[in-house]
Amino acid sequence: MLEAAFDMAAPAPATGMDERPPGAVLRARGLCFDAGGKRLIDNIDIDIRPGRRTLVMGANGAGKSLLLRLLHGLIRPTAGEVLWQGRPLDREGRLRQAMVFQRPVLLRRSVLANLRFALAVRGLSRPERRAREAEAMERSQLGGLANRPARVLSGGEQQRLAVVRALACAPRVLFLDEPTASLDPGSTHAIEQLVADAHESGVAIVLVTHDIGQARRLGDDLIFLHEGRVVETGPVSGVLDAPRSEAARAWLEGRLYLESPPRPEA
Numbered sequence: 001m002l003e004a005a006f007d008m009a010a011p012a013p014a015t016g017m018d019e020r021p022p023g024a025v026l027r028a029r030g031l032c033f034d035a036g037g038k039r040l041i042d043n044i045d046i047d048i049r050p051g052r053r054t055l056v057m058g059a060n061g062a063g064k065s066l067l068l069r070l071l072h073g074l075i076r077p078t079a080g081e082v083l084w085q086g087r088p089l090d091r092e093g094r095l096r097q098a099m100v101f102q103r104p105v106l107l108r109r110s111v112l113a114n115l116r117f118a119l120a121v122r123g124l125s126r127p128e129r130r131a132r133e134a135e136a137m138e139r140s141q142l143g144g145l146a147n148r149p150a151r152v153l154s155g156g157e158q159q160r161l162a163v164v165r166a167l168a169c170a171p172r173v174l175f176l177d178e179p180t181a182s183l184d185p186g187s188t189h190a191i192e193q194l195v196a197d198a199h200e201s202g203v204a205i206v207l208v209t210h211d212i213g214q215a216r217r218l219g220d221d222l223i224f225l226h227e228g229r230v231v232e233t234g235p236v237s238g239v240l241d242a243p244r245s246e247a248a249r250a251w252l253e254g255r256l257y258l259e260s261p262p263r264p265e266a
């Protein structure tokens with residue numbers, strides 16, 4: 001069922017870019033972001049590989065959300081670059097990515113209209129849009145609610161809608177920024193299942209979470225951020241079981257849980 005949805009992925013862009021490069025689908029090189037006179041993202045180099053599940057973890061204020069926004073092209077880096085299949089990220093690349101936020105961003109319209117709107121900008125044929133809508137409705141298990149205003153759904157239902165809407169666009173990379181942080185266990189499980197299914201279908205996942213259990217269930221690679229820098233990377237279980245950096249150790253032991261105080265001047 002899911003495979004069918006992803007077989008319907010939009011055709012390769014007309015630029016002739018290779019759809020299945022051997023290396024990273026998405027790369028950050030020397031990525032920096034400054035605001036308010038501060039360097040908030042500091043010289044980050046990372047590779048997001050096709051079909052892998054990459055977790056981004058770190059204390060509040062470490063820069064996780066900023067990093068996702070930069071990778072998704074929502075904000076421009078102060079320095080460095082984001083490369084999509086080896087080229088600077090452009091509109092075409094952004095349309096092959098999707099993002100889900102902690103609080104779902106839904107239109108003040110029906111459930112179905114939210115799906116339709118997302119698909120409308122992707123230049124698909126009408127039958128294909130209808131097929132994807134039906135698939136997304138089924139996957140969301142929101143069957144009877146198609147014409148209900150999206151804003152009156154429960155938090156868990158809204159987030160399910162946000163995730164299936166993102167997946168209906170057949171992204172190659174799905175970003176999720178603490179997607180279950182305000183959900184109950186049942187709703188969390190439903191979201192995790194959707195993410196697992198998307199991964200099975202070959203979508204690369206980039207997930208921010210504070211939930212260690214979720215990290216172990218859903219992650220392959222872990223990027224640990226501290227004060228805007230990558231301080232540790234590795235397989236999820238390796239980092240969680242035997243962190244090498246003091247920042248990751250402190251965070252895992254609960255000693256680092258608030259926004260860090262400014263670093264003393266060198």
Ligand SMILES: Nc1ncnc2c1ncn2[C@@H]1O[C@H](COP(=O)(O)OP(=O)(O)O)[C@@H](O)[C@H]1O
Nearest residue numbers: 035036040058059060061062063064065066067
């Ligand atoms: N536009 C902005 N202007 C100034 N500071 C910002 C801006 N966006 C985020 N920040 C600051 O950057 C730091 C990292 O933010 P964020 O990426 O949201 O952290 P995280 O998601 O890891 O909790 C925080 O200290 C936050 O207050």
Ligand SMILES: [Mg+2]
Nearest residue numbers: 064065066177
């Ligand atoms: Mg955040």
